[in-house]
Amino acid sequence: MPWPLSSAPSHPHRFLPPPSAPCLFLPSHPSPLPVSHSPVSPPPPPPVRPCRRACVHVHRVTLAAPSRQRLTPPPSPTLPSHSIRVSSFFLPIQRHAMAPFAPRCCALALLCAVLVLAGALVRAEPSTVTSDITMTNELFDGYTMTLDLSSSSADVVTVQLMNSQVSGKGFTVSSSRGGTPSSARLSMSMTSTTVTQSVITFSGVMPANSDIRIVATTGTLAPTQSLFDFRGLALDESVTFTVENTAVTWPKDSMNTGSILLINPGKNAVGIKSASGLFVFNATATRGASVVKVSTQSSFPITKGSALAIDYGTCDMCSSALLSIDVPLVVDSSSLLRVANCKVTGAGNGLLSSAGSTTVKDMSAYLIYDNVVAMGGLFSFQSGLENSGAYPFRVSDNSIVSFLSLRAPSTGIATGHKIPSEVIQSQSVGGDCVIGNTHLTTTSDYVGRGLNVNTIVDAWGASNGICVNAKCVPGNTRPGSTPPAGKPCTCQCSSTSHNPPFCTAVPDPMQNGILNAKCAVPNCATCDRLEPSKRCTQCNNGYSVNVDYQCKIIPTTTTTTTTTTTRPPACVAPGCSKCMPGSGTVCSSCRNGYTLLHGACKPNVSGAPGVHTASLAAVVSVVAALYAL
Numbered sequence: 001m002p003w004p005l006s007s008a009p010s011h012p013h014r015f016l017p018p019p020s021a022p023c024l025f026l027p028s029h030p031s032p033l034p035v036s037h038s039p040v041s042p043p044p045p046p047p048v049r050p051c052r053r054a055c056v057h058v059h060r061v062t063l064a065a066p067s068r069q070r071l072t073p074p075p076s077p078t079l080p081s082h083s084i085r086v087s088s089f090f091l092p093i094q095r096h097a098m099a100p101f102a103p104r105c106c107a108l109a110l111l112c113a114v115l116v117l118a119g120a121l122v123r124a125e126p127s128t129v130t131s132d133i134t135m136t137n138e139l140f141d142g143y144t145m146t147l148d149l150s151s152s153s154a155d156v157v158t159v160q161l162m163n164s165q166v167s168g169k170g171f172t173v174s175s176s177r178g179g180t181p182s183s184a185r186l187s188m189s190m191t192s193t194t195v196t197q198s199v200i201t202f203s204g205v206m207p208a209n210s211d212i213r214i215v216a217t218t219g220t221l222a223p224t225q226s227l228f229d230f231r232g233l234a235l236d237e238s239v240t241f242t243v244e245n246t247a248v249t250w251p252k253d254s255m256n257t258g259s260i261l262l263i264n265p266g267k268n269a270v271g272i273k274s275a276s277g278l279f280v281f282n283a284t285a286t287r288g289a290s291v292v293k294v295s296t297q298s299s300f301p302i303t304k305g306s307a308l309a310i311d312y313g314t315c316d317m318c319s320s321a322l323l324s325i326d327v328p329l330v331v332d333s334s335s336l337l338r339v340a341n342c343k344v345t346g347a348g349n350g351l352l353s354s355a356g357s358t359t360v361k362d363m364s365a366y367l368i369y370d371n372v373v374a375m376g377g378l379f380s381f382q383s384g385l386e387n388s389g390a391y392p393f394r395v396s397d398n399s400i401v402s403f404l405s406l407r408a409p410s411t412g413i414a415t416g417h418k419i420p421s422e423v424i425q426s427q428s429v430g431g432d433c434v435i436g437n438t439h440l441t442t443t444s445d446y447v448g449r450g451l452n453v454n455t456i457v458d459a460w461g462a463s464n465g466i467c468v469n470a471k472c473v474p475g476n477t478r479p480g481s482t483p484p485a486g487k488p489c490t491c492q493c494s495s496t497s498h499n500p501p502f503c504t505a506v507p508d509p510m511q512n513g514i515l516n517a518k519c520a521v522p523n524c525a526t527c528d529r530l531e532p533s534k535r536c537t538q539c540n541n542g543y544s545v546n547v548d549y550q551c552k553i554i555p556t557t558t559t560t561t562t563t564t565t566t567r568p569p570a571c572v573a574p575g576c577s578k579c580m581p582g583s584g585t586v587c588s589s590c591r592n593g594y595t596l597l598h599g600a601c602k603p604n605v606s607g608a609p610g611v612h613t614a615s616l617a618a619v620v621s622v623v624a625a626l627y628a629l
Contacts, residue, residue: 134160134547137586139599141198142169149182149207159188163544165580165599166219167588170198177205186210192538192545195219195248201229203266208237216245216526216538223251226258226293232266235276235306242509244281245526245537250288257319259290265297272335277307277506284314290324291315291342299328299356302335305476305505309338317346321353321380328356328391331364331399334475336504338367348376350412355382358393358420360401363475365502369404377412378435381419390417396424402470403451404461406433413450420452429470431457461489476503523551542582554582575601 126144130151138161149157164171186207193200196219206212214228221227227248235241243261250257260283263270272278283291291313294300302308315322322344331337337360344351351371360366371378381390395401401420413419420428430446430453433439440446446453457463460483461470467480467489476498483489493503500511512529519527523543524536535549543551556569569584575594576587586599594601 129157129159132158134158134162135164136162136547137164137544137583137599139165139167139580139586139588139596140171141167141596143598144172144174147173147175147186147207149184149186150177152182152184154184156185156187159186160547161190162192162547164190164193165586165588166193166195166200167198170200172201172203174202175204175206177207182207186212188212190214191216191549193217193219195221195227197222197225199225199229200227201231202233203231205234205236205268206239206241208239210239210241212239212241214243214246215528217243218247220249220251221258221288223254224256224258226260226262228261229264230261231264232268232270233263234268234270234273235278236271236273237276238274238506239276240279240507241277242279242281243283244279244509244529246280246283247286248284248288249286252287254287257287257289259288259293259320259324260285261292263292263294263296263300265295270296270298271301271303272306272308273301273303275305275505277309277504277508279307279509280310280313281509282312283310284316285318285322286316288315288318289320290318291322293320293324293326294329295324295326297327299330300325301330301332302337303330304333305335307336307338307504307506307508309336309340309508309510310342311338311340311510313339313342315342315344315347315349318344318349319347321350323352325353326355329354329358331358331360331366332362333364334362334473334505335364336367336473336502337365338502339371340367340510341370343372343374345374350376350380351378351408353380353382354391354393357391360395360399360420360426361397362399363397363473364399365471365473366395366399366401367404367471367502368406369402369471371406371408373406373408375409377410378406378408379412379419381413381417390414390419390421392422393420394422394424395420395426395428396422397426398474399426400429400470400472400474401427402429402431403433403446403453404429404431404457404470406435409436411435411449411451415450418447418450418452423452423454427455427468427470428453429455429457429468431461431470432459460487471502473498473503473505476505521550523553555584573599573601575603 126146128146128148130148131154184207186209188210190213193214193216195217198219198221200214200217217227219227227246228243246260248260261280280292285291292310310323313322322342323339329337339352342351351373352368358366368378381393383390401423428451430440430443430451433446433451435449438445440449441456443453443456446456455463455468457468457470461467462480462483465482467483469477469480469489469491472491476494478492478494480489481492491501491503493500498505499507502508502510509529518532519525519536520533521527521536523540524538525540526536526538527533528535528537528549536545536551537549539545539551542554542556544554546552554569569579569582571579571584571587573579573585573587575590577591578587578589580586580588580599587596587601588599590596590601593604595604596602
């Protein structure tokens with residue numbers, strides 16, 4: 001740890017030794033000094049022989065940048081100053097008159113300063129992604145990856161992270177498009193990740209035309225932590241971001257717990273725009289706050305053909321609703337909000353809560369269907385500050401709101417209030433909902449429980465024999481027609497540029513949303529929903545996913561006595577005192593004199609980049625030369 005250095009002396013030949021740094025100011029024949037931790041005046045200065053040769057007196061350490069150390073000499077109005085320049089830092093030498101044996105004293109001072117610099121140069125450096133990269137079995141603790149595709153000439157830049165461990169200060173992916181647009185498309189996957197009391201952060205404006213998938217993330221979090229912190233995250237210009245097969249647990253009796261995915265404010269405007277989508281698929285939160293929480297301090301837009309969807313989510317013993325929106329929400333220009341096939345158990349905090357106004361307009365869709373709430377109400381639409389009524393919920397311009405196949409003890413809507421509050425030239429659809437012990441079959445059944453419905457559909461999704469398109473994006477769908485005999489209504493997209501099954505402008509994971517597809521990969525616990533016969537995303541115990549998405553056995557040592565037993569692998573990582581569970585080469589804790597960096601132990605002296613190692617060697621050579629004088 002760096003120590004404070006004294007201020008410049010009033011006389012160029014007398015230096016007062018600060019108690020906290022005595023090694024830099026040794027006389028030729030130092031006498032013992034009393035040690036005191038009390039705030040008293042420094043002892044009288046010991047005699048210092050006048051210098052005749054170049055002698056180094058270190059005055060102050062200034063950190064000019066994370067990778068550079070600068071030493072500033074004490075000012076002298078009378079003596080010229082020279083310096084020894086070594087790579088990225090220099091050691092100034094003040095010229096003084098000097099006794100014959102003074103250089104050895106000064107060499108000790110210089111060596112002391114060098115050792116302090118050596119310790120300060122050990123750090124984890126961030127990385128910048130400009131081309132393809134694959135990382136496997138990494139331990140991330142305070143690691144930052146910056147996406148910069150502006151200089152790439154490739155059509156696609158592929159980033160693969162597999163079998164990662166995230167702990168401590170976590171893992172951050174940041175992006176800023178800057179002034180130079182890129183023609184490269186980002187394809188990023190993060191597969192089979194384990195998180196221990198840490199956070200994965202995505203921040204900034206993701207590169208245009210990107211496809212980002214985070215699959216099979218598990219872990220345990222501290223009470224206030226969220227698994228994914230989307231800080232100032234903006235998805236704009238055909239960006240698809242999918243988080244799937246996630247399971248996270250918070251401690252029992254926790255207060256102010258986090259969520260699986262938290263959308264926070266940042267330095268740039270937050271939102272989902274221009275045919276982009278955020279999809280949370282098959283996520284389970286146990287004793288957390290929510291699966292998704294939007295807390296951006298300003299309105300959250302889903303606009304210009306974009307989508308936010310939560311499918312097959314589970315909130316067990318959660319302290320808030322499965323989807324919690326703390327700000328005004330705007331869904332417009334043929335966009336989609338969807339909460340489907342979710343369940344809430346163990347607590348009565350509901351499926352969806354809103355603490356701001358809701359606007360659905362310009363042929364957009366707000367779809368709530370196939371959800372189960374075991375306790376309490378479905379919704380919580382909070383009251384505004386200006387009156388006792390709920391915030392307005394307006395639907396207009398040929399848009400649609402659907403409440404289909406819902407099961408709950410109550411709707412959670414206060415008597416006398418209705419959701420939506422206004423429906424203008426649009427449809428509000430209800431069908432097959434059971435609230436309490438009542439199966440709702442008429443518009444008055446829905447309105448009496450606070451759901452402002454103007455159209456009822458049957459089990460096939462039709463009203464009066466015509467498909468209502470109750471799950472489709474209106475701006476991208478052909479008018480409804482008679483459904484095939486014995487088959488449900490489906491969305492008929494008006495253009496091949498729109499994506500089934502619901503005619504979104506952005507590709508929808510529900511097109512391949514088969515959770516129980518047969519997994520054909522050997523030793524695989526969860527196969528990729530896109531290619532269940534070829535790709536594994538999470539292997540059985542004792543196996544890990546390789547770069548080909550197959551399950552390889554984790555190496556172990558076998559000891560045979562009367563029976564054959566399997567033991568954990570020996571920890572053989574250099575400098576390591578403890579390896580990660582199930583690994584003999586990925587370290588979690590280092591011995592003294594080493595620093596942990598991405599699962600490996602780096603020696604403190606040589607752990608800095610090579611340029612600093614060379615610099616250190618050069619400085620030691622200078623010390624030896626001075627000592628020989």
